[in-house]
Amino acid sequence: MQKKDNAWNPYIAGALSGIVLIFSVLLTGNYFGTSTSFVMVLGMLEKVLSPERFVQLAYFKTIPTTLHWQILFVLGILVGGFIAAKMFGDFSIQAIPERWKTRFGSSKPKRYAVAFIGGIISMFGARLAGGCPSGQLSASALLSVSGFTAMILFFIFGIATATLVYRGGNKR
Template sequence: MEFLYGTWHWAISGFLIGLMMLVLIYFGKSFGMSSNLRTLCTIAGAGKHSDFFKFDWREQKWNLAVVLGAILGGFVAYHFLSNGTGVELNPKTIEQLVTMNIDAPNGKLVPDAIFGMDILQTPKGFLILLLGGILIGFGTRYAGGCTSGHAISGLSNLQLPSLIAVIGFFIGGLVMAHIILPLIF
């Protein structure tokens, strides 16, 4: 049972993702979370307000299993496969957070100073989250997909635009973590 409650080796996830990509390629499908969100918005009636959401969502309904699986998988992992110790961060990461006056997550996935409910009550925190959401939404549309779609599906299909997008994602993440985030906090 120790295997179930400890941190799983990255190769297990990599193998399972690779196996899933082979299945999707075999059936002529592609993967990406932003596609799922587009489908959900279309089901909710967003096509009345934007042509982007006017398509036959029934052709993509198989993809909604990914959303359901992500929700159920997270629930099962948290409630049944976790030993309660949470996430262990590298001590150097904790030191960097402290220099920016950000508390260590203490076993959580994200620190409360950035993603806690209290941040929504400050104008600065609300604007940061709002601007971040707008940039993510814009970037996803501009890049023609999200990180999971490009990095997992696009790269496995050897698509050059996906390689360019993934390189951009990594550069953007590094710039955010090492330049912009310290300026904000």
Template structure:
């Protein structure tokens, strides 16, 4: 049980654990693991407080009902698990502007929040456009040897690396 107190876990063991989780997901629910649809469903749930049942008239929500489902609970579990992992390992700290960000872009909280919001919007839009996120394509889709998932996964990482290099080498260096 001492592994739960480590700051860094073995990527090999975590990879095996994720693989077993994907296998169990298919075995017990016949579903792939993914997270991005849960965020879209959350948007629909929030919208239903304003528009009521008319939300279900939208084409998207006819296919993906705005409900709390297993994907939604997976996202919640990832957040809770991450929190407890940080606490148990002694790595938890409240930080609005991370050190790597402040060293490159300064300590502006507004700039950090705007960048985080825009990044979240772009990631959400891209994952819905691609029909899934890194967990859906990169873990579940690639484990099924789906060519579209391998392509999406490669492009996710290529785009992420290019964006980080652009931000930290060109924008941050100015």
């Protein structure tokens, strides 16, 4: 993939993310994390659609099921990503990357199925690991062994997945 002239330097972007994390903790006491927000939203839906079932589920007693800062954090990521894409002229509406045609063929249902299954595996892994990559970044900032272990595994499996998905060249 060619580097765009207007792209952020990844080292500067990473350092800025660390600084934002520090200020988040200092000002609000909150560490980064996103995966629990999806469970919170599902809990809110469960509470509305099936309140009798909701009260029976012990899991929802352990997490907030009201509008929470983490949900707003996820919305901020979406809005910030949109603003950045517009600023750098990279914005396009695309459900699944076109380069996936090279790997998975031109069948949109097949590509949607692969993306959906990948999302389920990612969310399951995030919940199993006790947090998504942003949550594990927070754990690493606390010098947590679990945070560093998770980060190492994210890189190992990320490289393996990229090799599997993009083998045969990096065609745009």
